[in-house]
Amino acid sequence: MFCRTVVDIQNDACMTNIEGEFPPPTLFRQPLYALSISHLRSLERFDSEIVEHLTHTFLTTENLPIGSEIRRLVQVYLSDYEESFGKINARDAVYNKEMTFSRHPICAYRLTRRVTFLLQDLLSHELTYWPLQKLFDSLRHYENTNTNFGSRFLETVHNFSQQGWPNIENLETWAEKILRLQYVYNLEVNQLADGWVSTVPSNCTLHSFHCYEIAWVAMTTDQFASAIEWLELAKERASVDQKSSVVFIEFSLRNAIKNHNFGFDDVIKMEQGPWFFNRLITFVPGDSKNATKLRDLQYKAFKGNKQKMYSRINYFGLCSGDHLQTEREKAMLFCWNEFKIHPSYVIGPVKMEFLSQHPDIIQMYDILSEEEMGSIISESDDRLEPASSTFVGYNTASFSHHISQTSYHRSLVNSHGSFSKGRDLERKLERLTGLVVQGAVSEDLATASYSAGGHLHPHFDNHKYSGKLDSEKSPMITATFYLNDVELGGATVYTSAGVAASPVKGSLTLWFNIFNDGSVDFDSYHGGCPVLIGEKIVGNVWTNYEYQFSGKCGLQPMEKYRFPVNNEYLPKRKK
Ligand SMILES: O=C(O)CCC(=O)C(=O)O
Ligand SMILES: [Fe+2]
DSSP, X not given: OOOSSHHHHTSHHHXXXXXXXXXXOTTSOOOOTTTOHHHHHHHHHHHHHHHHHHHHHHHOTTTSOTTOHHHHHHHHHHHHHHHTTTSOOHHHHHHHOOSOGGGOHHHXXXXXXXXXXXXXXHHHHHTTTOOHHHHHHHGGGGGGXXXXXXXXXXXXXXXXXXXOOOOHHHHHHHHHHHHHHHHHHTOOHHHHHTTOBTTBOOSOOOOHHHHHHHHHHHHHTTOHHHHHHHHHHHHXXXXXXXXXXXXXXHHHHHHHXXXXXXXXXXXXXXXSOTTSBSSOOOSSTTGGGGSOBHHHHHHHHHTTOOSGGGHHHHHHHHHTTOOOSOHHHHHTOOEEEEOSSSGGGSSSOEEEEEEETTTXXXXXXXXXXXXXXXXXXXXXXXXXXXXXXXXXXXXXXXXXXXXXXXXXXXXXXXXXSOOTTHHHXXXXXXXXHOSOOTGGGBOXXXXXXXXXXXXXXXXXXXXXXOSSOOGGGSEEEEEEEEOSOOSEEOOEEETTTTEEEOOOTTOEEEXXXXXXXXXXXXXXXXXXXXXXXXXXXXXXXXXXXXXXXXXXXOSSTTXXXXXXXXXBOOOOOOO
């Protein structure tokens, strides 16, 4: 449960059930406003249409008498919208704008919140507190309904309601995503709240109560250091914006500090979760600002360590642009034109690059056509579903923390099934690898789509149906196709190999998940970094081992597969 303001949270009714005012419309399928960029875009379009209606009605004062509650609620909605445009007039904003809120995590948070809370306030007033369900039933007769806003407004609301209403869970997921961006990329809370995402500014800022709400989600997912930081910021902002109770925030802050200190252990601190500070926090105001986050200490101490337990640490660094390969490893990397791998490339070679040698991780560029990418993306849109833990092998990833359990598969959506261009991709992969890819050998092409804040924790690609890591069922090779340009963030990182692949549209990365004896190679451990701005859509093809090489073995166990360069295997690296 997520209350809208600090003032509300002090109110018992809010604690019981804010959703009680509007029981969730069970009739409608749950939309994915926090996960799917296309759903989010439709929310943004709806918001913009609402603003158009409201500004229009606003001009006719007799519909909204000065001093009336309905006028106040309209004003609240419009000024919330205007704020996201740097205070320009809503009427101008709505005509000038492109779809920009959906790309940006703070704007998307504000957008989702505006429709979830502010529009519902408005509707509940306008429509005399009917539960939404009833409202929608009655809207079938909206032609005869006389409202302040006119029947076209209700038509817009009605049409949107067919696809489902945003709810508190969507908003919590946005808060989780903002927390994840902060945590992985080590962003400053006050910069985020000023609308900055890494180096990119925006007009979408956060008030004291927004900061409080984010802190609340941090607390419920045990991210103590972040909870304390967001509460400190909420307190600072409340004393300026006067929009929430400083006393109440202080109360929550004491609570967060108590919880932090209760879980913190000085003796084993370097083994503790990175969501603590490096020492106990006192109740002296601002004390946490002089403490260091364990995340930072641990990163300094353990980065580049190839053991699995440090994969999370490497993930932070690689996502943030650090290179964790040694100078020797880097010296072995290069690009080349590959024309010998298949006769079809003799005249038009493929541009290839070693991102890592030993383990071989390759990126190949300009592999997909616009038509192929467009077709796959549009087909994915029709069958989005939140990623399930079995599909992407989450159960093999190491995590011991609530943050991962809850937000793990709440940050991206998958689409599977048969794609009309799926066979084309398989055929290309056969030419590029010499492996049999078509038919039962591979999983069907599956896409994963991430909106801002979406990520995939480091993991092995094990077979989607096997509960445990099983070499016979592990894909031998993974090909990840990048189907769009990501504005910022969203690299694929290999936490043991210490390298990141940029999601370049039309390219693919290719790597081996197993050794030549079929056992799993830990160097294949990888994850998808959170998207900072924009969206990321990838297509994965997993080609299995058992069909390719049953009965074959290498001269030695646990040898890595190699990728030839114009038909020649490069000399092995000396240990
Ligand atoms: O999105 C990425 O960068 C990686 C995707 C991936 O590893 C997976 O879907 O298993
Ligand atoms: Fe993967």
